[in-house]
Amino acid sequence: MHQLITSRFLYDYLVVCPGSIAGIKIPLRQFAELEQAAKSGAPAPSWLIKAARQRWAMDLAPASPVEDFLLVRQRAEPQYSRASWEINLGCNYDCEHCYLGLKKFEGLSMADKARLLHVMRDAGVLWLQITGGEPTIDRDFVDSYALAYELGMMITISTNGSRLWQPKILDALTRMPAYRVVVSVYGATAASYDGLTRRKNSFATFQRGMAAALEAGIPMRLNLVVTEHSADEEAAMVAMAERWGLEHNSYVNMSPTIYGGDESLPAQSAKHLRQRKVFTGCNAGHTFFHSDPHGKASICKVGRDPHVDLMAEGVEGLRQLGAIADQLMLRTGGCSGCQLSGSCGVCRPLAKLYQEAKAPLASYCQHGRKREEVSV
Template identity: 60%
Template sequence: MHSLIASPFLEQHLLLRPGHKDGLLLPEENYEELRAHDPAQPAPAWLADTVRDQWGMDVSGRPASDFLLVRQPSTWGYSKASWEVNLGCNYRCKHCYLGLKVNSGMAWDDKRRCLDAMAEAGVLWLQITGGEPTVDKDFIRSYRHAYELGMMLTVSTNGSLLWRQNLLDLFAECPPYRVTVSMYGATKSSYDELTQRAGAWDLFIQGMNAARAARLPLRMSVIVTEDNAHEEQAMIDLCESWGVEREVYTNMTPTIYGGGEVLTAQSKDHLRMRKQFTGCNAGHTFFHMDPHGLVSICKIGRDDQISLPNEGIEGLARLGAIADRLMLRTGGCSGCTLSGSCTVCRPLAKHFQEAKAPLASYCQHGRKAG
């Protein structure tokens, strides 16, 4: 199993080590040398020196195939993707933007083909999410296959199952780039209330204890809602006591179906003005795939989806044009005098409008009126 990846990344080339945040820019001539290198032969001296200096690894004299995977160039131009492996979850969080939790998805053969297509499209960083991805029956082999294809993997999880030995063994053998754990409270009462599952806090603590003992590359997403707003600082303090980096999220969004029922979880005192939206490369250099292999420009803009199992990688050729069309300021935002400094993208604004959400939750006009 490889412990180093040499790969194209947009217009550059990178040398990466799974399980580590740091990487190195690789000059094109060095990358091409590795592409042409006989994997049965020892690694070039410059590579051995580089990885020893960067990561303390000794690969001198070892066949390159023992530790190095060289990703091939792609003509498709993608670098990142996210994948909802399943919408099913063992929690029923009040704020969840996915709405209904349905355990459905592709058969394993289709999942494998979609991962193969992602790799061919150039995807180097893949976020595996859900629902709760670790409850999916194919999570372990999906993760392993993506790793074997040379992807740097992030798992977004509620942490409730991270104590399971089969997951810990998987992450030890195939190190993730990051494990992002959502945090829903600092006490049992608030945590179980928001997740609407008795015992959820106990599972969270058990999972976090196991993950920290295994030295997984953790990052916390601290979710602040009406139920746990009084514990915001306590959640931050807990992250700091664990020595785990964190990011705080306070703004709720409608469901992917345009439902506004989850907006009631918003802590009004924690509603924050978002930063100005200045554009993104959704659909051009990254994309999202749902449990059925339907590809969209991102998790929010799910209109005009492309079936990767049915169309294959050629279907991605339409994604850029779809992205350009969905980002146009139309349908309720056209002619807006503040559109040049809007704080949400057009697909997200559409979700808020369909949910009949208060303007203050997403639009500057609402803030001015308030």
């Protein structure tokens, strides 16, 4: 099993270590040197031995073939360095705020999941987010995670934490460290947490999962989801994260569902509705893509149509996403001719969902706010 990965990343070349957020940038000539060493069975160059010791306190055997501990990722064309994958939309919670809305438990067989992961590998995906629904309830989660790891991906898992205590999952995350496990937190008490998830004892299960993951030393970050149920518990949620010594951020703006439904919006805490940062563009569809449970690739989780069927078209299908992204970002519909578009806080695909949900303008548009609150 590899300890390090070297890969092209956009216009750079990196050496990264699973389970660590630290990495090193190397020039093309050093990447080519590692490629050649892996092909010929040569030992690691001295500069890599030194860098591994300095960056990760890792003592590599100088005489061992570099391929014993380093996975060299092949250069890809087209190259998509990051991707997210909904392994399944099913979930063991029924959260009021969930942007997925209808959480149908369906997706690919394990054989087709493997095909999809190989397509992602061949597209150059180095950072992969595995999400859901709740990814850890998928019957193929551990096998899919293990394959993504073996293919040389730095994996982030987005989870509610409820199954992190399960031995099979803990074993996988211990033997094959994730880049990060991001856990959503829905309250600081059973009343608020269970109220939002609409699942009795979900807070207790979350606490069990967190205790097991913390004891195992799993690298984690917390997303503190502040809704009407937990509007008075943000400070307590922050205190909980700090007690665990975990990085955290608060998520306070609720979004419509992926099909433009409004059923998720009543969970919004009015006093926590914040003006978003100005949207200045993103790389969705150009260097990043999203895949749904059926292998349909879109520019992101929000702009899902048009999409590309990766199971039918493979890596070559991704060449269509750049033009799709450019088309989806055009100001159309209710945003046509907007004089405040230069300081808008949402992208066009997200604005479209809010408009389809008939959401109050104040939840996403500056026209719905008092003039003194608008920063241009």
